[in-house]
Amino acid sequence: MSADSTRDPTQANRRALYSDNRLKLGLFGANCSSGRAVTLVPERWSGSWADNLRLAKMADAAGFEFMLPVGRWKGYGGDTDYQGETLETIAWATGLLAATERLTVFGTVHAPMFHPLVAAKQFATADHIGGGRFGLNVVCGWNADEFAMFGADLRDHETRYELAEEWLQIVRRAWGAEEDWDFAGRHFTLRQVRAKPKPVGGSRPIVMNAAASETGQAFALRNCDALFSMPPKGRLDLFAAHIAGVKAQSSSVDVYTVAVVTCRPTGREAEDYFRHCAIDHADWAAVDRIMAMRGDTRERWPDDFEERRLHQALGMGGVPVTGDPDTVARQLADIAAAGARGIALSMVNYAAELPFFCTEVLPRLARLGLRTG
Numbered sequence: 001m002s003a004d005s006t007r008d009p010t011q012a013n014r015r016a017l018y019s020d021n022r023l024k025l026g027l028f029g030a031n032c033s034s035g036r037a038v039t040l041v042p043e044r045w046s047g048s049w050a051d052n053l054r055l056a057k058m059a060d061a062a063g064f065e066f067m068l069p070v071g072r073w074k075g076y077g078g079d080t081d082y083q084g085e086t087l088e089t090i091a092w093a094t095g096l097l098a099a100t101e102r103l104t105v106f107g108t109v110h111a112p113m114f115h116p117l118v119a120a121k122q123f124a125t126a127d128h129i130g131g132g133r134f135g136l137n138v139v140c141g142w143n144a145d146e147f148a149m150f151g152a153d154l155r156d157h158e159t160r161y162e163l164a165e166e167w168l169q170i171v172r173r174a175w176g177a178e179e180d181w182d183f184a185g186r187h188f189t190l191r192q193v194r195a196k197p198k199p200v201g202g203s204r205p206i207v208m209n210a211a212a213s214e215t216g217q218a219f220a221l222r223n224c225d226a227l228f229s230m231p232p233k234g235r236l237d238l239f240a241a242h243i244a245g246v247k248a249q250s251s252s253v254d255v256y257t258v259a260v261v262t263c264r265p266t267g268r269e270a271e272d273y274f275r276h277c278a279i280d281h282a283d284w285a286a287v288d289r290i291m292a293m294r295g296d297t298r299e300r301w302p303d304d305f306e307e308r309r310l311h312q313a314l315g316m317g318g319v320p321v322t323g324d325p326d327t328v329a330r331q332l333a334d335i336a337a338a339g340a341r342g343i344a345l346s347m348v349n350y351a352a353e354l355p356f357f358c359t360e361v362l363p364r365l366a367r368l369g370l371r372t373g
């Protein structure tokens with residue numbers, strides 16, 4: 001692909017996130033206060049629009065492929081009200097698409113919270129504004145308190161995915177050429193549907209699903225271009241087996257994951273800062289609340305409760321990647337070698353830490369053959 005042809009919104013280019021890089025890189029969670037670091041440190045991420053805009057422009061200029069938001073409606077409490085301020089993800093994506101040139105920007109959308117025809121039109125609108133760079137990360141929800149706030153029913157686990165399947169069928173049909181169609185499902189009944197404009201380029205936004213369970217992953221395999229998964233306990237050996245399992249079922253589904261990056265000139269500095277933020281100054285009250293909401297109790301996990309708690313504080317799960325630039329590049333390469341198509345990175349303060357990452361780590365990834373620059 002030439003530099004120019006990668007800009008055409010063909011389905012293949014959308015899926016490649018408009019780049020030839022073997023390993024796609026993105027930023028995850030910047031739309032939320034504190035991002036993905038459950039920490040008290042004062043330099044933690046603000047999540048403000050001004051900071052998001054600044055960050056997206058930097059990432060765009062540096063050749064990052066994507067930005068992925070967290071879909072969250074209510075803070076987790078604790079001393080910082082962790083993720084208490086969150087920019088709504090479709091509006092956030094639309095604003096960033098207008099201000100950038102290359103990035104694919106995802107919305108992370110709770111299927112039960114948005115009527116699918118409203119959602120399909122918002123996605124098409126964002127896609128037009130971005131010239132084919134909108135992506136959809138569809139999630140079903142897991143926080144009962146968020147759903148209660150809406151007066152909505154979280155539903156049992158299987159029904160959540162059943163609803164999401166109907167929802168996504170409707171969204172994809174609304175994006176397609178058909179007109180004046182009816183839909184009669186268990187969750188939606190629609191008559192004489194017209195939805196225009198269509199996404200740009202005669203193609204559709206790529207669709208990703210973030211899930212952990214077998215049902216959720218089966219949903220992604222049936223309906224999505226990509227599955228967004230966390231390595232179990234951050235372990236790459238388990239992750240490689242997981243990706244091999246996904247690929248055995250559907251070679252066309254890409255697997256993306258999450259890494260929590262702390263990169264400093266020396267390994268010692270990186271480890272010290274990591275400990276400072278994620279252990280010495282973790283927002284433990286928020287961590288414990290998240291653990292409780294997930295049903296992760298000491299009784300349930302007698303052998304590794306503390307390990308799980310720590311893992312939560314380090315960045316809500318995801319692989320901790322801590323060290324000097326050589327170490328960080330090597331660890332990201334290891335994640336790629338496990339089979340990940342792309343990695344969504346988080347940092348304590350994304351905008352403050354990204355320039356060093358771009359100057360030092362991107363050229364190393366290029367030398368490792370994972371990126372062109």
Ligand SMILES: Cc1cc2nc3c(=O)[nH]c(=O)nc-3n(C[C@H](O)[C@H](O)[C@H](O)COP(=O)(O)O)c2cc1C
Pocket residue numbers: 069070071072108139140141142143157210211212213214215216217228229230258
């Ligand atoms: C990488 C990753 C990112 C996720 N992002 C979100 C999110 O932004 N908002 C949300 O409500 N749930 C998010 N989830 C939760 C999942 O959508 C899902 O509800 C949870 O992993 C439980 O999995 P299950 O639905 O397969 O049981 C995420 C999960 C993963 C693995």
